[in-house]
Amino acid sequence: MTTAPTPSEPEAVTHPRKIERLVTGMPTSDGAGVKLTRVISGNLQKRLDPYLMLDAFGSDDPDDYIAGFPNHPHRGFETVTYMIAGRMRHNDSHGHEGLLQNGGVQWMTAGRGLVHSELPEQEEGRMEGFQLWLNLPARDKLIEPSYRDIQSRDIPEARLDNGVRVRVVAGRSHGVEGAMQRPVTEPLYLDVHFDTAASFSQRLPATANAFIYVYRGSVSIGGQNVPVKHMAILGNDAQADGVVLESQGPASVLLIAGQPLGEPIAQYGPFVMNTQQELIQAVTDFQAGRF
Template sequence: MKLIKGERVKDGAGVNLNRVIAISSLDHADPFFLLDEFRSNDNSDYAAGFPMHPHRGIETITYMIEGSFTHRDSKGNEGNLKSGEVQWMTAGKGILHEEMPAMENGQLWGYQLWVNLPAKYKMVEPKYRHIKAEEIPQVLKNGSDVKIIAGAYDNAVGPIKSYIPVDYMDVRLNGGFFEKETRETALIYVHSGKVTVSSEEGKLEIEAGDLCLIERASHIKIHGENSGVLYISADPLKEPVARYGPFVMNTMDEILKAIDDFNDGSFDK
């Protein structure tokens, strides 16, 4: 079990973020290559947004808790991501997209996660899914309130079928606990209050803004009072990785090809 302290960074055109994967203390946690929290009541922290930019070789998942983003991409998809909704985008062989705040005031609070694609799926056709809040099942159990974006919990199944099995849940704890059999890589990001995480690897207390990374455990249990976490888990791909900015591939030759494709205009064709 490892405690990862969040780092304040700027990305996009100058959006202030709390980053817990893709930082000096945690470059990646196979198969996850980025986890950002954007959360502010100050318009100047998020107004610049994320203008049009490319991705290849990954899936990007944007989960909005408060506020709204407009989205559009080079495949003609566009929409408004509102509170409680999820955008699950398979970049595959290449897509350009932008995400811009659709609000001038109020709190913007959400997350972006990057999930690596296996080598055999790196160059699949891009796909975009907009999941409405009412499509996300919610389970009340053991003093916890669990929204299931992906994966299964207590016989409820999330709406997303990804290229590799991923659990993604927003867990609110009200003096109770959440427990689950876990995949080999497990992330517990605390977004509210503080929690205690237990597994056969030990026990750790974590506060809001920090991440608990657990590898090779089979079962986790999280206790908390007026607190909340993102629970994210998947099995590692254990494949070679080459990464450059928004591209995650298996070899440097594939990275150079992505850069060439982007520069010559064939990237998303």
């Protein structure tokens, strides 16, 4: 796999989605005090099914991130950590270990359960990135845990004729297959970079839930501006075939979409199941050391 720009295939969008609403994340902390912005939380889980959470973190102050995320459990979903800048070491109770670095992705499937840690391997400099939680269908909640460490060089990229560069973490864009593919939820995870004023079109299934998060500059959709550090939830429209992003200058945007599961969501902290009884079993299994 290579990150060399790939000749693009046009993606014509004739009925683009509009913005349903803009969301500003809430400042919070997690782990051992890491400061972050929670963009997707419990109140948006049904609307953005299959996505459960999106955290954005970014700081030049080591006091904001140095303590990291010591050992903690997960069951029933996947985490996708995308590192823009910095170094983070991952270890888990199933013997997986990896170093997450600039531009790399850690895709972890918690399945039936694991305990893991994410700790900075730097004492100064910038730490910036995102963690996205992707739900698993009921049939896969208790599958064997797995982990994939995707280095930056292994994330396929496409460069469009107008200079827009697209890193395809998951799914497909402009003829380029992403580093990850998943059945059922069919996640699309794109990191779209504008160097100058340009337009970017991406086809999306009408049945998918979708949103963007702007982390550099600003873009507009249907004439409505989306400023930096804001999420735009894209409206669902049975006639829509995609989305069109317009930038007046340099900008970087995450474009994320997926097929909703339409299943009950029962969450207790780091456990996401379908019923209260399954949550009780998850806590019992964790306390008994079965992760």
